[in-house]
Amino acid sequence: METAVRAQKMLDSFARANVLASECPSRQVLQHLTSRWGVLVMAVLATGTFRFAQLRRKIDGVSERMLAQTLQQLEQDGFVLRHDHGEVPPRVDYTLTPLGEEAAGHLVGLVAWIEESMPRVKAAQAAAAPDGDADAITPSVGRSVPATA
Amino acid sequence: METAVRAQKMLDSFARANVLASECPSRQVLQHLTSRWGVLVMAVLATGTFRFAQLRRKIDGVSERMLAQTLQQLEQDGFVLRHDHGEVPPRVDYTLTPLGEEAAGHLVGLVAWIEESMPRVKAAQAAAAPDGDADAITPSVGRSVPATA
DNA sequence: GTACGTACTTACTTTTCGTAAGTAAAGGGT
């Protein structure tokens, strides 16, 4: 192994993670937590322990494939604990680890903010989309719009 | 307009948004904010105003296509303000709206937590994958990791 | 004995994403 490579690894160990760097592993973790279903799984698990099918029913629209995949990612990152009772028919339940609870705290905070801020977001969306009221707000500065939108 | 339809609209206006419901518009907003590049764009814009190319350089790995798309989504939701100076060559800068700043607060909180928690996440990942190259991980605290009792 | 529930996995299809190139106009270099 080259010296420069090893030196880089040492730096990696001590330097703080930076999600803006594409090769930083923290970005993958961010992606797992903020993935389409990851956020929702974490938010639900923040309220207790659940079985696979229970999560599937709670999270409207998630497929079995995606739920399984999401749970595996979260488990590998140490956010979720999978407890297989080893019975037949299968019985497995999922809980947050202490690390997962910390992460979930931020995620439920975000989700809660979105849910309570939706009226304001809707207002902004309505102002941005000239659908219905023709004489909307500032047409802003001439933003060229191609004929074939 | 039918009575049932009007009643539904009243409910829509007063009921709180719920991201667990697949048809709830809040889920799309959540997706925009937590999309792969959405989080990073919001986090960067939380530190000031930037031009398109500046954002592109700051956010390592983002393509022009995705940056443009992400910014458009965030603009439509009312989180980002696009200011086109109407000059040639083009000059456009992006800032957070007050609404966007609130959202960004939660996102930078999450990002900061991930960055400072990476050592623990790495330890968990190492414990989960006994076959991986432990070379990439340096246990920040030189201590054996319990098998997640 | 037929149907259903559990926790997944495996093929196949659709949607999304990333890469590369194109666009209009100004400015710098040779």
Added chain:
DNA sequence: ACCCTTTACTTACGAAAAGTAAGTACGTAC
């Protein structure tokens, strides 16, 4: 004079991800 670069995008196309449907190995209820 002419080419090249910069800016903020858009468009086409191949690659990767996500969604859909079906299969698996049982056990229970009807």
